[in-house]
Amino acid sequence: MNQTKSSGCACGGSVTILLPCSGAADTGEIADRAARKFAQGGCAGMFCLAGVGANISGFIASAKGADRLLVLDGCNLDCARKTLAEKGITANIIHLRVTDMGFVKGKSPATAEHVDTVVAELGKKLTASL
Amino acid sequence: MLIQILGPGCFKCQKLEENARQAAMELNLDFHIEKIKDLQQIMTFGVMITPALVVDGVVKVAGKVPGVEDIKKLLAKK
Numbered sequence: 001m002n003q004t005k006s007s008g009c010a011c012g013g014s015v016t017i018l019l020p021c022s023g024a025a026d027t028g029e030i031a032d033r034a035a036r037k038f039a040q041g042g043c044a045g046m047f048c049l050a051g052v053g054a055n056i057s058g059f060i061a062s063a064k065g066a067d068r069l070l071v072l073d074g075c076n077l078d079c080a081r082k083t084l085a086e087k088g089i090t091a092n093i094i095h096l097r098v099t100d101m102g103f104v105k106g107k108s109p110a111t112a113e114h115v116d117t118v119v120a121e122l123g124k125k126l127t128a129s130l
Numbered sequence: 131m132l133i134q135i136l137g138p139g140c141f142k143c144q145k146l147e148e149n150a151r152q153a154a155m156e157l158n159l160d161f162h163i164e165k166i167k168d169l170q171q172i173m174t175f176g177v178m179i180t181p182a183l184v185v186d187g188v189v190k191v192a193g194k195v196p197g198v199e200d201i202k203k204l205l206a207k208k
Contacts, residue, residue: 015179015193051176057189058176065179065193 014067016126017047019080027074027098029110034098034118035072043126044070053083063089070126072118074098075105094125131161131205136172136192137181139165146181146195153201 020035021028039046047069051059063069063084071093073080081095099105101121108114133150137143147163154161166172175184179193183201190204 017178045178047178048176056176058182058192059178061182061189061192062176062178065182065191 015065016044016068016070017063017066018044018070018072018122019047019049019052019063019084020072021074021078021080022049023074023077023079025074025105026108026110027103027105029074030098030103030108030114030118031072031074031080033110033115034122035070037115038070038119038122043123044068049080049083052087052089055087060087060089063087064091067092068126068129069093070122071095072098072122094129096121096125131159132184132186133161133163133205134166134184135163135181136166136175136177136184138169139167140181142195143181146183149195149198149201150183152198153205156198157202157205159205 018035018039020031022032036046038044047063048059052063069084069092071080071084076097076099081093084090084093098118101118103114131154133154135143135147135150147165151163172180175182175189177189177192181195182192183190185205196204
């Protein structure tokens with residue numbers, strides 16, 4: 001089963017989940033769209049960061065149970081990473097920032113080209129962690 | 131106490147159920163174990179990785195199979 005859309009059984013291989021900040025700014029939009037596109041490839045499952053923030057036990061337990069958390073923030077406010085840290089989730093995190101990839105917040109529309117650049121970075125980071 | 135085991139019924143799910151039952155028995159708890167295999171129902175808990183252990187509606191663990199002693203601690207915390 002694909003963890004992108006529904007529950008994944010941890011019986012088989014390792015489980016990687018993807019948590020973009022999905023912020024309102026253009027770089028947040030890039031993060032969201034890149035995460036969704038990357039998840040479609042099947043290497044990681046899109047995850048509900050809002051569910052973690054809302055203190056829903058299932059989301060928090062699932063995040064703690066994942067083998068790898070690909071955390072993608074749009075800017076250096078690091079809302080996604082900090083939301084996880086608030087719930088004690090700090091292990092197994094691979095953290096990326098859209099603004100660390102040369103994008104400037106407020107001046108970087110979420111074009112397909114920009115999204116693809118971030119998707120490629122996600123792939124590189126994940127591959128390096130394996 | 132309601133203990134729910136979420137998962138498709140694989141080896142890990144069975145092991146989690148076994149460990150949870152053992153833990154609850156060792157603590158002399160009045161408990162009932164329910165297995166939930168339906169994915170739509172599993173997702174209503176916010177669980178995205180199975181197997182998962184739910185105690186009285188609260189998801190305690192997902193994607194892992196804690197040992198009996200660890201589960202006893204989780205049940206005692208309640």
